[in-house]
Structure formats: structure tokens, C-alpha cells
Amino acid sequence: MTQTIIAIAGASASGKSLFSQTIYNELVNELEPGAIAIIEEDAYYRDQSHLPMAHRVKTNYDHPDAFEHELMVEHLRKLRAGCAVDVPIYDYNEHTRATETRRVLPAKILIVEGILLLSDPALRDEFDIKVFIDTPLDICLMRRMQRDIEERGRTIQSIVEQYKRTVRPMFYQFIEPSKHNADLVVTRGGKNRVAIDIIKSKIKHLLQE
Ligand SMILES: Nc1ncnc2c1ncn2[C@@H]1O[C@H](COP(=O)(O)OP(=O)(O)O)[C@@H](O)[C@H]1O
Numbered sequence: 001m002t003q004t005i006i007a008i009a010g011a012s013a014s015g016k017s018l019f020s021q022t023i024y025n026e027l028v029n030e031l032e033p034g035a036i037a038i039i040e041e042d043a044y045y046r047d048q049s050h051l052p053m054a055h056r057v058k059t060n061y062d063h064p065d066a067f068e069h070e071l072m073v074e075h076l077r078k079l080r081a082g083c084a085v086d087v088p089i090y091d092y093n094e095h096t097r098a099t100e101t102r103r104v105l106p107a108k109i110l111i112v113e114g115i116l117l118l119s120d121p122a123l124r125d126e127f128d129i130k131v132f133i134d135t136p137l138d139i140c141l142m143r144r145m146q147r148d149i150e151e152r153g154r155t156i157q158s159i160v161e162q163y164k165r166t167v168r169p170m171f172y173q174f175i176e177p178s179k180h181n182a183d184l185v186v187t188r189g190g191k192n193r194v195a196i197d198i199i200k201s202k203i204k205h206l207l208q209e
């Protein structure tokens with residue numbers, strides 16, 4: 001059953017995925033099979049298959065209401081109780097969930113990453129270790145532009161329009177204030193070697209207890 005849930009939060013393109021994935025990749029072959037798993041908050045964006053694309057592109061994806069956090073809490077509790085869960089798969093190009101899901105087994109250490117993990121009190125209560133990736137917003141914007149054009153089928157115009165309309169204001173309303181709920185604040189993003197090594201050591205220590 002899952003014993004420790006580590007939340008990695010921070011702005012969009014702050015380096016949450018890179019940070020989490022680096023820890024996972026560097027540990028997965030060293031630990032016993034199935035000891036560590038990752039779940040993304042983005043997987044819990046609400047299904048919008050009933051809405052036309054013209055509506056989906058207008059959704060505020062940076063507001064807590066865009067996520068089905070209730071389902072995420074339910075899944076985290078099931079994993080703690082030792083049950084497998086079927087996590088949705090989100091399609092950023094279609095702005096809705098794919099029809100397939102991903103089965104996640106109850107690993108002892110679970111890393112979860114996402115923009116609004118620390119802003120929702122119900123979700124926050126589920127985490128044992130809370131980390132906030134604190135990357136300057138202008139750097140995040142540059143990284144987001146590059147990533148969203150290369151990987152999420154976006155144009156510069158759509159990125160700039162969305163950034164002004166929702167990404168930046170929601171960051172100041174919800175994400176930045178949630179930093180104060182973190183146990184650890186990591187500067188510079190996904191390549192902070194010292195921070196990655198500290199979390200890795202903590203995970204190894206927890207697994208030896
Ligand atoms: N410290 C860093 N230096 C350079 N590039 C980085 C760094 N951290 C993240 N990136 C890159 O920036 C982009 C966004 O990072 P990602 O981890 O996907 O952010 P998030 O999960 O917070 O949205 C990715 O292309 C990633 O490889």
C-alpha cells in the first residue's frame with residue numbers, strides 16, 4: 001500500500017515534471033519493483049468531450065474548478081488502502097480526456113505533480129511531503145512557449161492570449177499563495193541537483209524504515 005505521498009507543485013512550466021521524472025528515473029531501477037510511482041494532476045482535468053472545441057479552448061485551465069480534485073482524492077485514498085486505480089489520460093490537443101486510462105498500482109512512494117496541488121485544502125491533507133518549485137514566471141513563460149508549440153499543438157498567438165487571460169492571473173490568485181503550504185521551496189526548477197538528491201535520499205530513508 002502507498003505509505004508516503006510527495007506533492008510537487010509550482011507554476012506551469014516551472015519544471016515540476018522534469019523534477020519529478022528525474023527523481024523517478026534515477027530511483028526506479030535501484031528500488032524494489034513497484035516501490036515508486038508518479039501521478040500528474042493534469043490527468044484529472046475534467047472530461048469535456050460533451051463540449052464543442054470552440055467552448056473547450058475558452059475553459060480556464062488554471063482555475064481549481066477545471067480539475068476533478070474529488071476523483072484525485074478518492075484515488076489517493078484507494079492507493080493508501082492498497083487498491084489499484086485507473087487514472088484518466090488527458091489529451092492537451094483535444095482539451096479533454098482520452099478514452100483510455102492508465103492503471104496505477106499502490107507503490108510505497110507516490111509522487112504527484114501539478115499546478116494547484118497545494119491550493120486545495122482537501123487535496124493538501126493527503127500529502128506527507130509538500131514541495132514547491134519556485135521558478136521566475138518569465139522563465140516559465142519562455143519554457144511554456146517552446147513546450148506548448150512542440151508538444152501540445154499550440155500557436156504563439158494562442159499561448160500569449162491564454163497567458164494574459166488565465167495563466168498569469170490564476171498564478172497570482174492561487175498558485176503563488178499556495179507556496180506557503182510547502183515544506184520545501186526549490187529554486188530554479190527541474191535541474192536543481194541538490195534538491196533532487198535531497199528528495200532521493202529522503203525516499204531511500206523512508207523505504208528503509
Ligand atoms: N532547469 C531547467 N533548465 C532548462 N530547461 C528546463 C528546466 N526545468 C524544466 N525545463 C524545461 O522546461 C519545459 C517545462 O518543464 P516541465 O518540467 O514540463 O514543467 P511543468 O511540469 O512544471 O509544467 C520542459 O521542456 C523542460 O524540459
Ligand SMILES: O=c1ccn([C@@H]2O[C@H](COP(=O)(O)O)[C@@H](O)[C@H]2O)c(=O)[nH]1
Binds near residue numbers: 092
Ligand atoms: O486543455 C488544456 C489543459 C491544460 N492547459 C494548461 O496546462 C497547464 C498545466 O500543465 P503544466 O504541465 O503544469 O504546464 C495550465 O497552466 C493550463 O493552462 C491547457 O493549456 N489546455
